[in-house]
Amino acid sequence: MLCDDCGRKEAVVHITQIGADGRVEKHLCESCAAAYNDFVGVQQDGRHVSVDDFLRGIFGSAQGQENKASGGTGELSCPHCGMSYRDFRQTGKIGCAACYDTFRVQLEPILRRIHGSSVHRGKIPHRSGGTLELKHTIAQLSQQLKACVEQEEYEKAAELRDKVRALKQELQQKEGGQDHE
C-alpha cells in the first residue's frame, strides 16, 4: 500500500479517526507521518486540524470512486484560478467561485457526505441571487394557495392566486430580459 499523502513510498503508519463523519483511515509513509507528528502530539493544534484531515480523507475517497467511473480527473483544473483536483485533495480548500462550477460533479457527493444535503435552503442575496428569490416567493405562495383551497378559504386563495400570477409575469419578464442580453 502506498502513502496517502505523497503517493510514492510504502505506507507504514496507519491512523484511524472516528468522528462525526464516520471512520476515516489514513495510511502514511515514514516521512509523511513525521510531518503529522507536529499536530498529533501537540494538543493545542489537534482540535484545528481534524476537520481538514477529514476532508482530505473524503476528497481522497471521492476521487477513488471518480477514477473508477470516468477514468481519472487529475487533468481537470479551474480556468479561473488554476486549481487542480489534486490541490483539493491536498489542502481540502477550494480556490475560487468558478471552481464550484468546474468541479461541480465531484463536489456534490462530498457536500452530501459532509452536510447530508447539497441544496441550499437559506438566505439569498438580493442582487447576485438573480431571480432565485422571486422563484422562492412563488413556490411559498403556491404552497399557501394550495393549503387555502384545501381548507376552502376561497377568498384568500383568490388573492394568493393573483399574487402568484403577477410574480410569475415578473419572473418571465426578468428571464426574458436576461435571454435578450
Place this chain on the structure above:
Amino acid sequence: MNELDTLLQASKVAWLTAEGDDSDVVLASRIRLARNLRQLPFPNRADLAQLQKADESLQSAMPSVETALGEHMTRVDMENISGLQREVLRDKQLISDNLLKNPQHRTVYCNDSQNVSIMVNEDDHIRIQCLTPGLNLETPLQKAFAVDDALEGQLDIAFDEKMGYLTACPTNMGTGLRASVLLHLPGMVYTRNVSSIINISPQLGLAVRPLFGDEKEQPGCLFQIANQLTLGYSEQELIDNLRGAVTEIVAHERRARKALALYMKERLEDEVWRAVGTLSYARLLSEKEVLELASRLRLGLDLKLIRGIAPECYGEVLISGRSSFLQNLAENENLTKTEIDRLRAQHVRKILERYRLRLEE
C-alpha cells in the same frame, strides 16, 4: 487615546456583561457568516495583489455598513500592529488564529462596543461576526444579516443557486453560518458529565469544544458549542437546532449545580469564598489560576453563595487575566513570567475592589 488603543486596552467588552437570557450558564452567543467576492480567488489561492484588491473592495463598501448599523467601524490592519496586539484582539474574540498568523493584507473592522467585527481575507474574503451576551442568537443573526445586506448591495458576492454561498472550505458552504454559544459548565465538570455532552453533540449536527484546555482538563469550565452543518437548512432552522440543544444543556447544568449545592454545600461554599479571597488578595496569579478562580467566583455569584460583589466583574477578570492583554497594557513584550503574574494579580485585585458592593447592614 487613539481608536486602536481603546480597542486593545478596554477590559470591558459588550458581549461579556453577565446579562441576557440564561446568563447563569450561557455567557455569550455568536453568529458568523462567511462570504466571498465572486471575481477574486479565495484568500488561500490569491496572490498579494489579489488580497489587496479584496481588502480595497471591502474598504469601499464599509461606509454603507456603517450606515446600516448606525455605528462607526474602526479599521485595523494586521500588518500595522504587533503580534502581541493581534493576540489581544484574538483573546477578545475579534479576530481568529488565521489572521494572527498571516497578517499580510488582512484587516479587521470593529465597532466601538466590540460586538461586531468584519474580518477581511481570513479563510474567506469576508467573515462577519456578531456577539451578544447570554443566550440570544436572533439579535446577532439580524445584525449579521444587516451587515451582509449592506455589503452585498456594493459587492458581487459568490453565490450559486443550488449550493448557496460559496466558501473556501466546503464545511461552510450554503449558509456560511456558524452559530456558537459560550457555556460556563462548572456543575457538569465537577460532576464529570461533560464528556457525555461532547460525545452526543455530533449526532445533533453540533460540535462542542473547550475554550481553553483539552479533553482531560478544562480550566475555567468554558465550552463552545456550534453548528456543524451549514447546507440544506435555513439559518433559522440551524439556530433553532442549536438553541434546542443549549436549552437542554442549561437544564442539565442547573441540575448538576443544584445537586452540588445540596450534597456538598459546605465544601462548595468554602471553595467559592476561597476563590474570592485569592483573587482579592493574591500577589502572584498565573493565567490558568485566574481562569479557574474566576469560574468558581462566577459559580458562587450565580448560586447566590457570594454576596457583595457585582456579577459583571467576571467578564473583566477574564479579559484582564490574559497575558497578552497585560503585556500590551504594560507596553512591554519582554516581561518575565513573575512580572506578568504580579501585574495580573494587581489588575484582578483592582477589578474586584471596583465591583465590591456595599453590603446591606
